[in-house]
Amino acid sequence: MHENDGYFGESIAATYDESYASIFDSVAVGPTVDLLAELAGDGPALEFGIGTGRVALPLAARGVTVHGIDLSRAMVDRLSAKPGGDTIDITVGDFATTRVAGDFTLAYLVFNTINNLTTQDAQVDCFRNAAAHLRPGGRFVVEVGVPDLRLLPPGQSAVPFHISATRWAFDTYDVATQAMSSNYVTVGEGGQAKHTSIPFRYVWPAELDLMAQLAGLRLSDRWEGWSREPFTNESRQHVSVWEKPSI
Template identity: 80%
Template sequence: MPDSDGYFGENIAATYDESTAEMSRPAVVEPAVDVLAELAGDGPALELGIGTGRIALPLAARGIAVHGIDMSRAMVDRLRAKPGGDAVEVTIGDFATTRAGDEFALVYLVFNTIDNLTTQDAQVDCFRNAAAQLRPGGCFVVEVGVPDLRRLPPGQSAVPFHISDTRWAFDTYDVATQAMSSNYVTIVDGRAEHWSIPFRYVWPAELDLMARLAGLRLRDRWEDWTREPFTSESGKHVSVWEKPAA
């Protein structure tokens, strides 16, 4: 069950970096930071759901002033304990509504974090919150997966994404409500433990409408941070919406 840190309390924060080590490889991080640094220019930049600083710290190392918003104190404590973490200003709160300023050149969400907002209303609020904190001409960037519903045969609601002798992981989907959850089963000394995190999956066209409601317009959409074209076969997208210049 969630606590004041949401679903990313101490029990998750303690092993989060290890469990996401694949996403922290330079080959994954550097292309993302390259794009974000280019969009930020002279900054400042704001990361929504900053977590332990996987992207924020290398972006700050480029000389860009990076701020963050996150509900989880446990995750932010990990960020602050890392080299350079004390230079990143973080506001504790719900990133759908919490404000850190109103003159950011860049606001961004990475690694499916938009899906952590489990209602459409909250996702719409997030776009409005991002737009309110952008200066004219600034950009809002979202990296998020495309729902993998084509793998669901009739009558099935779960899609496995990891199976080993000690760990099982699978996503469940409700196509009527767009609710989903990521579920993890770990086996230690013959005993199984299960934990689950709820999400709400969202389609690219739906995000575009949220952006329009917030006064933003689509500038770019790529398959990945390498700026490959987004196609019907893409498993995720990186989308850039721009706040019109005054």
Template identity: 75%
Template sequence: MPDEDGYFGEKIAATYDTSESEMFHPDVVKATVDVLADLAGDGSALELAVGTGRIALPLAARGVPVHGIDMSRAMVARLRAKPGGDGIAVTIGDIATTRVDGRFTVAYLVFNTINNLTTQDAQVDCFRNAAAHLAPGGRFVVEVGVPELRKLPPGQTAVPFRITPTQWAFDTYEPATQAMSSNYVTIVDGRAEHESIPFRYVWPAELDLMARLAGLRLHARWEDWSGAPFTNESTRHVSIWEKPAD
């Protein structure tokens, strides 16, 4: 069950930065920050779900003022403990509704975090919230996976994504509702522990409609932060929507 910080409380925060996930690879972080710094220009950036500062800290080190929003005090505490962490302004709150002062040239939501909002209404509200924070001409960036429903044969609802001697991990999908969950069975001291985190998956076209409802228009969609073309075989995308200058 989640604690007061949701599903990203002290237990997750304590080990989050030790993950071997590709998202922590220096080349991935650099490519992400390069794009966001270019979009920010001489302005400032708003990170929705700033977490432990994986992107906010190197972006701020590039000279871009960054303000973050996050509901997890445990994750933000890890950010604060890092060099430069005290220079990142953070507001504790829900990324779908929490407002902060100022106007930003770029707002961003990376690494599938849009899926942490488990209803369509909340995801739509998040787009509206991002748009409300943008200056005219500002950009909203979302990085998220493409639902892997093609891997599901008839009658199957789960897709494994990690199998090691001490952990089995799999995603489950409910196509009728777009509900999904990431599930982890981990062996700790000879005993199995199970953890499940709920999400709501979204398709690129659905995100484009959410953006349109928020007054944004699609500027670019890539397969990754390098700007590679998004194709039928892409398993994720980086999408950028623009707030009209007028």
């Protein structure tokens, strides 16, 4: 395991694609790639948190030049080993602050990965970093869930999202700090249980808009999902697009 892989080292990378097989399916990822390809146009795209290439590989197959930033060498090693992986330039580093050469028509950050930045300062830095990489008229896209605080009755801080005979998963929330964590308990042979916890910071849509404003970006669109469903007060997630003003 590489020392700087954070929470997505070899033990996670080894089974990541299988654990999230449902969202790697071409039908599931198709609307994501369709919209990102449209927004990228004729220019290159930059993915923050590129991981094992779930989005980057099919986007590159559509003819979009993709560059990726990711902290985990274990994850990107798997991307590079896949068919087409050698066509994607990858920089290992913190996507909140790492700069790469060139400018882009599109930067994007999907699947709740903005929450992997566990402080507000880091999330603000991420928006500034995206803006610094964008050409005038370029766009920054974030896919992230709406915090599930409506599911918390008074005195409760945990929300389960998976329960089976051998695996329990739940999120915990600290409403004072916006800290949260995803927790997984897996029961193996002999009844031995393994607990894994990954920290996050949840963030509200309006808070993201303010971060974008601080970075010189302006909101252009917000949908519930990649097929441009309307975003409503019942939406559990959103896909938001901010634009860098043209000079």
